Amino acid sequence: MTAQIDDELWSAIADPSRRQVLDLLVGNGAVSASWLAGRVPFSRQAVSKHLVVLERTGLISRRKQGREVLYRVEADRLDQAAKAMAQLAAQWDRRLAMIKRLAEAAHAEDKRRERHDEPAPGR
């Protein structure tokens, strides 16, 4: 009845701090947790927690480079998420378009009746 969306993914993105982390990763490629911590208004510990949650959804991945761990966004997963969301939104757009058609037709009918001085049926 509605397009299926992954719970974990949405609860991950629902958090504004995590969206901020995601935004930074999208804009800057592979970066470390410390680099991120220098650019957000919350603690390094909080950054690490957010990274764990995001990684669990598959939206980001990590790799070791020397002594550093770098994080980056997984483009395919992000794309998939964006498409699923767009599908749900399109479903509502179709419903709204149908409401518009029905309401405008009903309004035209009301006006026609008014002109002909007919009583509206059962209203």
Place this chain on the structure above:
Amino acid sequence: MPMPGLMIDREILIEAPVDVVWRTITEPDQMSQWFADRVDLVVEPGAHGYMQFGDQGGPVVVEVVDPPVRFSFRWNYPGGEEPVAGNSMLVEFTLTPEGDERTRLRVVESGHELRDWPDAEKQRYADEHRGGWVEFLDSLATLLAKRQPG
């Protein structure tokens, strides 16, 4: 199925007075034309109903009925359970008259996290994300595609 925090925010401008739009979104025989295939529902706060979509269906519970400006219901919750914040999706319609013959209709579908936030926070969040998650994810995906050609 709970979808925490998921938010869709769409709107449309309709060339009809607010009371006509209200009837269209709340009368079950009208709802069955734009929403489900069959709608068994009394539009009263707290009323339980059922919607049939093809060979699937699910329960609905009406939340707010404030004619002709606000109508909301919960759906997508596990059968046999009462829908509460946390196990269901909330669909909220807001109707805003624009003159006598025009109505702006907005629909927001959200999960529970949003619901539990203080109003001020919710408003700030909604303002930030007018258009919902679609734009947010789209813009991220687009940005990323630009940065990583191919």
